[in-house]
Amino acid sequence: MQQQVLNPFFSLLLLLCLTSIISLGLSSLYKDTQILLRVKSTQLQDKDNILKDWVPNSNNPCNWTGITCDIRNISVVSIDLSHFNLYGEFPCGFCYIRTLRKLSLGYNNLGSTINMHSLSLCSKLFVLDLTQNLFIGQLPEFASEFSEIRVLDLSYNNFSGEIPASFGRFPKLQVLKLISNLFSGIVPSFLGNLSALRDLEIGYNPFKEGPLPWQLGNLSNLETLYISNASLIGSIPDSVGNLVSLKNLDLNSNYLSGEIPNSICGLKKVEQIVLFNNNLQGELPESLGNLTTLLRLDLGQNNLTGKLPHTIGSLCLISLRLNENLFYGEIPSSLALNPNLRYLALFANNFTGKLPQHFGLYSDLEEFDVSNNKLTGELPKHLCQGKRLQSLVLFNNKFSGTLPSQFGECRSLTIISMENNQLSGDVPSNFWIHPGLETLKMQYNMFSGSISNSISTAKRLSKLHLQGNNFSGMLPTGICELHLLMKFDVSKNLLTGEVPICITRLKMLEFLRLQENMFTGPIPSNFSFWHELTELNLSHNQFSGTIPSQLSYLPYLTYLDLSMNSLTGNVPPELVKLGLSVFNASRNKLYGEVPYVFSNPVFLSGLMENPGLCSPVIKEFPPCSKQNPFSVTAVIISAACFFIFVGFVLLFLKRKFLFFNGKSCKPSYKTTTFQIVGFSEEDIVPFLTRENLIGSGSSGQVYKVNLNNGEFVAAKKLWGGTQKLHTESLFKSEIDILGRIRHANIVKLLFSCSADDLMVLVYEYMENGSLGDVLHVNKCEELREWSTRLNIAVGAAQGLAYLHHGCVPPILHRDVKSNNILLDQDFLPRVADFGLAKTLQHEEGDVSATPRVAGSYGYIAPEYGYTHKVTEKVDVYSFGVVLMELITGKRPNDPSLGDNMDIVKWVTDIVFSSAEDQPIDLAHIIDPMLNLTTCDYEVIKNVLHVALLCTTPFPMNRPSMRRVVELLKELKLGRHN
Incomplete structure (x- = not known):
């Protein structure tokens, strides 16, 4: 009876306890809701x-985006806002939020410094993930209260200074990840205290x-050690x-130097050892053969010697x-007997002899x-x-014989690179049939026979190199x-006949090299599909006919070589629309007057050895003979009659229009001012005449306009006609970007106006033109002083750093080059020409949606050869090329560098060919001017080091533009100290 009485009592007590707990939980959850809303x-x-579902009228944040709750305690335990573009x-x-244990904010645009007070609030966290943001400054010391932290990821930010000592406590x-920041000091030994x-x-830090x-x-529990x-320095410790x-x-x-220690055999669970690009010496330890769990071994780019241990085959x-x-x-x-072998890379050694012929018989090789x-x-x-x-990568050996027919049956191949060998004979017909092949490089062998038409089945092919x-x-x-x-290169072969007209239908084509063959017939002239072409080389053939004026329709063509053919006719003046860095039509049969726009010395060598060319202004060409006076008079009279007739017609139409409409036919301009200006379109448009023309490029012509107040402005008139769609996008890009940013090292956009077929952009006038002109054409006296060049480098770097780090969202220029760095009267630089610029406000895939390589020949980052992903490191590479121009005085593709050589490869080869104990031969690099x-020599050496960092092949290894500015400023200050 007593038990029956007690049971209801305890049930009621239990119910009251549960109600109290739920009430407390709901109260806590309400507070958490308020905190979340306030932070947002x-x-x-x-x-x-x-975070649109984070709204005040919702009582349960556990269902909100990025929020995870502990259902038992009704509390927020995790906030994950990664990849939200915050x-x-x-x-x-x-x-x-007292119950919060995980805070993940990676892959956003969060920035500024983190102070100790802000950090101390988060001492109860188990996980703190801030990777891929824009945080700056030194890391604060973590207080002793951070005793529960399990995962700390601060990678890919701009944290600087030394790693605080608290990181060892x-x-x-x-998990500790600090990859790709700006940490200084040395790798701290106190990290060895982190026993768990x-x-x-912590790789990729300076x-x-x-x-x-x-x-x-x-660290006996350590599974991953990544410090690239x-x-x-020094040896790998035992x-x-x-x-x-x-x-x-x-x-x-x-x-790292010294030998690989024998103690490495203690890594009984190791699956991957990667030590490439160090200075390790000596022979490989035999103990490597005891690491039976090893799946990947990469020891490239060292100074290891001796033969490979035969025990390595048993791994x-x-x-x-x-x-x-x-x-x-x-x-x-x-x-070759190892059945587990999938990837074999032994390149850049001194291996001799023949390859074991049973390679592939016992293992399923993939690379x-x-x-x-x-x-x-x-x-x-x-x-x-x-x-x-x-x-299949075999280049730069001495392989001989013919191609095995079995290679033609290998449908899995995506890359074949066998250039620079002594392979010969006809290529088996089935070899050309590879549906999945993306890259085929067979250049500089002794292959003969014809190129099979069955190559049409290789639908995915993007690079085809058969030259030599x-x-x-x-x-x-x-x-x-x-x-x-x-990329298509069949130069230096024995090919004959006409080039198929259908080749102009290849919409993705960027490089076409047909030089040094025996091609005949006219140059194909239907270029409506070649929107991506940047290089066209048809030299040393037997092409005839005229130079197609339609070449001017190719918006990105920067390299054009038509020399050593049998071309006739005039030089089309329309070619000036191209932003050519290389133009060569020499040693043909061209005749007539050289167009005025080609009077620039840059074009001179490309027009020589055409006996029929003449010019009234270029002294290297004979003057044009005078016409028959009667014919000249007839032409003048005819022209006068024509203009009088046109004048009467226009006057008649104007009066008729005014009679019926009662208003003027003055064109209607859409104008926008971006600065305080004292002029309008009436002060600009009428003065876009030949007399005021000062430059021309791929997007339009630039004029120097004298305003009524005596000041000058630069007006760019963009091309219309067939290029209108392209130039409209450039026009919009310039307005969208330059119209909203202000920086001392970025050119000022003052004004824009447009009508039906007219687009004009007006900028501040730069008295000294572009860096490319004063460096390579005018060879300006002021650039004899290294201090002037260093000031230009620092200023241009500051402009780019502002675009990358000072704009929200960041801006990528994508066409950084010396011709797009303008100089004012004091030789202070302005970054200009934002027609190809993009913002990073969307996912990177959106930015790189177009397959076309943005940029100019010689400045394009190498990763564009295999991907079109756009990052700020593309601009960093191009800026590194500009630094090399300032140091050497050479163009990026200067003819003096030699065949197939650009400035980056030329400089890199010189620097890294020097012995370790010998200084770099700066005299061979530095501009003799x-x-x-x-x-100055010491400063130039260090600036050269910055240029090499900027142009390293791997984007991740390049510094940020903010870091480049810091390095250059330190050198500039050091020069004056």
């Missing part, structure tokens, strides 16, 4: 309205030179062998990469690269036995079926 309204900018500062207000930290650490990634701390060997591009849990060891691109290898070392001798046949060695003999015919081979062989016959029309073809002091 005060600390974040949600431009894409992704702007603002560090939203520390979120940490007022996280007792439970398992499983993942340590640390000072220092050793790999031996204390890291204490971190200025590590303590690395204590990392018994390690699976991934990556120390690439440092300055459980998926990938073996030993490129760019000093290995010598033959490749051990045991490698095979033995390029840049001294290998001889025939190619192994079983390389694609497993039908999985995707990449003995191919003969006509160019097959099957080429016209390769609609993705971007410069007047230099002893101090």
